[in-house]
Structures are given as structure tokens and as C-alpha cells.
Amino acid sequence: MSNIVAIVGRPNVGKSTLYNRLTESRKAIVDDFSGVTRDRHYGHAEWVNRTFTVIDTGGYVANSEDVFEAAIREQVVIAIEEATVILFMVDVTTGITDLDDEIAALLRRSKKPVHVVVNKVDNTARYDETCIFYALGLGEIFPISSMTGSGTGELLDEVIKGFDDEEVEENGLPKFAIVGRPNVGKSSLINSLIGQDRNIVTPIAGTTRDSIHIHYNQFGHNFMLIDTAGLRKKTKVHENIEFYSVMRTIKALEEADVVLLMIDAVEGMESQDVNIFHLAEKNKKGIVILVNKWDLIEKNNKTTKVFEEQIKQKLAPFTDLPIIFTSVTEKQRIFKAIEAATKVYENRKKKIPTSKLNDVMLPLIESFPPPSLKGKFVKIKYVTQITGTAPMFAFFCNLPQYIKEPYKRFIENKLRENFDFEGVPVQIFFRQK
Numbered sequence: 001m002s003n004i005v006a007i008v009g010r011p012n013v014g015k016s017t018l019y020n021r022l023t024e025s026r027k028a029i030v031d032d033f034s035g036v037t038r039d040r041h042y043g044h045a046e047w048v049n050r051t052f053t054v055i056d057t058g059g060y061v062a063n064s065e066d067v068f069e070a071a072i073r074e075q076v077v078i079a080i081e082e083a084t085v086i087l088f089m090v091d092v093t094t095g096i097t098d099l100d101d102e103i104a105a106l107l108r109r110s111k112k113p114v115h116v117v118v119n120k121v122d123n124t125a126r127y128d129e130t131c132i133f134y135a136l137g138l139g140e141i142f143p144i145s146s147m148t149g150s151g152t153g154e155l156l157d158e159v160i161k162g163f164d165d166e167e168v169e170e171n172g173l174p175k176f177a178i179v180g181r182p183n184v185g186k187s188s189l190i191n192s193l194i195g196q197d198r199n200i201v202t203p204i205a206g207t208t209r210d211s212i213h214i215h216y217n218q219f220g221h222n223f224m225l226i227d228t229a230g231l232r233k234k235t236k237v238h239e240n241i242e243f244y245s246v247m248r249t250i251k252a253l254e255e256a257d258v259v260l261l262m263i264d265a266v267e268g269m270e271s272q273d274v275n276i277f278h279l280a281e282k283n284k285k286g287i288v289i290l291v292n293k294w295d296l297i298e299k300n301n302k303t304t305k306v307f308e309e310q311i312k313q314k315l316a317p318f319t320d321l322p323i324i325f326t327s328v329t330e331k332q333r334i335f336k337a338i339e340a341a342t343k344v345y346e347n348r349k350k351k352i353p354t355s356k357l358n359d360v361m362l363p364l365i366e367s368f369p370p371p372s373l374k375g376k377f378v379k380i381k382y383v384t385q386i387t388g389t390a391p392m393f394a395f396f397c398n399l400p401q402y403i404k405e406p407y408k409r410f411i412e413n414k415l416r417e418n419f420d421f422e423g424v425p426v427q428i429f430f431r432q433k
């Protein structure tokens with residue numbers, strides 16, 4: 001199940017500082033170079049083997065004074081509906097403000113777990129001032145310092161207790177999620193696949209409050225589509241369309257086997273698109289890129305190649321994935337998109353027999369062994385695929401700690417060259433034998 005932790009609160013209490021700490025996005029140096037971090041308001045986090053998605057609501061608030069309080073209030077309402085756990089952040093140095101009181105009033109009606117996080121508690125003197133926040137009427141408070149990280153462990157221990165462990169009822173069909181920024185053409189694609197007849201929308205038990213599920217069973221294809229576009233008209237404040245769409249996207253993505261990430265050919269791959277891509281990759285989902293509105297692009301014989309290169313540059317190092325150029329309105333390559341998703345789904349389920357894996361990989365390793373380190377030689381003896389939802393490979397060797405990133409990448413490339421894993425993130429481990 002998808003678990004989303006939303007950090008809400010007024011500006012400057014320290015939401016993005018906590019967000020950065022939880023997702024460790026400061027470590028994403030590569031992303032800093034490509035200018036991605038600026039718009040990064042949601043990401044992947046982990047605590048005692050539980051993974052979840054954190055969303056920093058502050059990133060979606062406009063700066064203009066008149067919309068912003070309304071926008072914050074609406075975000076709280078959306079968070080109550082869509083998130084699994086809500087962190088309400090307040091600031092010990094300012095005490096309770098009017099806006100804090102207003103947010104608390106909304107949150108007191110929530111049936112979802114809400115934790116009051118008192119931030120900027122950097123020292124013991126400030127710790128003594130935290131008890132005033134019990135007046136918010138939301139129960140236990142969690143004093144933390146987002147800056148130093150103190151108190152965050154206790155908070156996360158409590159947060160994961162609120163996670164949803166309920167299993168979605170499985171019908172065994174592949175689940176494809178169509179995701180992308182507003183207006184790229186997601187609804188149009190779904191309409192062209194299923195016709196205007198939305199009556200075939202069949203909610204699966206336990207998921208009705210999540211995204212909409214559509215059973216597609218035509219032309220030899222049988223799968224579930226997860227639609228994120230259908231419900232977006234609910235927001236009143238324009239600024240929150242993006243926020244709402246992100247919440248829906250995260251949920252759909254975590255539920256899906258394969259993500260069809262639709263981008264706008266005219267606008268190209270933007271930072272929000274790259275964020276969604278990384279989230280899908282970190283969740284080990286199959287990925288197909290759809291470059292839609294291809295009819296609006298003036299083309300020559302090099303255009304597709306140039307587009308492909310530009311996209312792959314932004315997605316590197318994971319570039320072994322299908323990129324399909326579609327025009328939903330002109331009905332171009334829609335079926336190809338479905339076929340690509342089906343193939344990626346099969347690739348993700350693929351299990352390579354151990355003997356075949358060793359027959360192919362060991363000679364390659366033999367002729368290009370890991371470089372020696374401090375005079376020591378790494379000997380890889382044996383490889384096997386570990387059973388899991390997505391492909392994982394364990395390479396058994398004498399000195400696993402000596403294997404560095406470039407060699408790991410070499411191994412991954414060889415796996416991809418010899419066994420088709422197009423569209424699928426693979427994990428490679430080196431284990432002591």
C-alpha cells in the first residue's frame with residue numbers, strides 16, 4: 001500500500017528543512033547539477049525498513065499574500081483526504097499563531113493520524129517551552145530540531161505505526177498507471193482507449209478512495225488502468241491543482257506495476273516529470289515514457305533521435321526504457337504504448353534460470369574482472385536472481401565491499417545486453433560467499 005506522509009504548516013516553521021532531512025535530497029548532488037532540486041517537493045524516505053513518500057506542502061503555496069492562507073487551508077483539507085499520516089509543524093520560537101490555530105481546527109476533524117511536530121527545539125531551554133503546544137488540542141507533541149535531526153527518530157517510530165498495511169485485493173491483472181503533469185493528455189488517452197463509456201470503471205475493493213481503476217479487456221490485452229486525471233476538479237485554489245495531482249500521482253504510482261509517464265512534447269521533460277520518474281525508479285516500477293502531442297512538433301528525419309537523446313540525458317543513468325511518441329488526438333501509436341507497457345510488465349516479472357545466468361555472466365566477468373584494490377583481487381563465483389516484485393541479482397564473491405559503482409554499472413549493462421530488462425529498474429547486490 002502506498003504510504004504518504006504530508007508535512008503541513010505555515011511558512012518558515014521548517015517544513016522543507018525536515019523534508020530534506022527525511023528524503024536526504026541534499027545528497028542528490030547529481031540533481032543539483034541538472035537543476036532539479038529547486039522544484040523537488042516530494043520524495044522517497046525510509047525508516048526501519050519501511051519506505052514511504054514524503055510531501056512538503058509548502059512547496060505548492062504561491063507567494064502572493066491574498067491566495068496563500070486560503071491555499072494553505074485547502075492543502076490541509078487535501079492532505080487529510082489523501083495522506084496516510086499528517087505532520088503538523090509548528091515553531092517553538094514563535095509560539096501558536098492565528099494560522100496555527102486555524103490549521104489545528106481543521107486537523108482536529110481528521111480521522112487520519114496527525115502528529116504535532118514542534119520544530120527548532122535546538123536546546124534544552126527551548127524544550128521547556130514546548131508544552132504550550134498541547135493547547136492545539138491534537139494530543140501528543142514531538143519536539144524536534146530539523147536542523148540537527150534531534151527528536152526525528154522518536155517521531156518516525158510513531159509515524160510508521162500509522163501506516164496502512166491493508167493489502168489491495170488482487171485480481172492478478174497487470175496494473176498500469178498513467179501519470180504526468182496536468183494537461184499532458186492523460187484523460188484523452190484513457191478516453192481514446194475505453195471510448196467515452198466511463199461506466200466500465202470498476203473500483204476494486206479497498207481502493208475506492210484511491211485512484212480510479214479501469215478494466216481494459218480488448219484486442220487481446222487484459223489489464224487494469226489506474227487513472228489519476230479523473231478527480232482533479234475538486235480544488236478551489238488554482239495553486240493547489242499541482243499539489244492535488246502530485247498526491248494522486250504518488251498513490252497511483254505506488255500501486256502500479258508499470259508507470260506510463262506522459263510528457264508534453266512541446267514543453268519537454270520538466271523537473272516535475274523527472275521527479276515522478278525518480279520516484280517510480282526508486283519504487284522499482286516498470287517505466288514507459290510517452291511523449292504526447294507529437295502532432296504539434298515540426299519534424300524532420302532526426303527529430304525523434306534528438307528528443308530521445310535529450311530525454312535520456314535527463315534520466316541517466318537509467319536510460320534503458322521505451323520512449324514512445326504519441327498523439328492521442330490523432331490516435332497515433334496509442335496501441336504501441338500499451339504494447340510497450342505490456343512488454344515492460346513481462347520484463348519485470350522475468351526470472352532468469354540460475355544456470356543460464358551463470359553461463360552468460362561468469363565468462364564476461366572472467367574477461368573483465370573487478371579492478372584489484374590495495375593489492376587484493378575480487379573473485380565473483382556465482383550469481384543468482386532473487387525472487388521479488390522486481391528483478392534483483394546477487395553476485396557472490398570473496399570481497400563484496402571492494403566492488404565500486406563503475407563495476408556495478410558494467411555488470412548491470414551486461415545483464416541488460418544479454419537479458420531484456422527494458423523499462424525495468426534492476427537491483428544488483430554483491431554478497432560475501
Ligand code: GDP
Nearest residue numbers: 011012013014015016017058119120145146147
Ligand atoms: P518552511 O517554509 O516551513 O519550509 O521552512 P524552512 O524549512 O524553509 O525553514 C525556515 C527557516 O527556519 C530557515 O531559515 C531554516 O534554516 C530555519 N530552521 C528550520 N529548522 C530549524 C531548526 O530545527 N532550528 C532552527 N534554529 N532553525 C531551523
Ligand code: GDP
Nearest residue numbers: 182183184185186187188229292293327328329
Ligand atoms: P490531462 O490533464 O493530462 O488529463 O490532459 P487532457 O487529456 O485533459 O488534455 C489536455 C488538453 O490537451 C486537451 O485540450 C486535449 O485535447 C489536448 N491533447 C491531448 N492529447 C493531445 C495530443 O496528442 N495532441 C494535441 N495537439 N493535443 C492533445
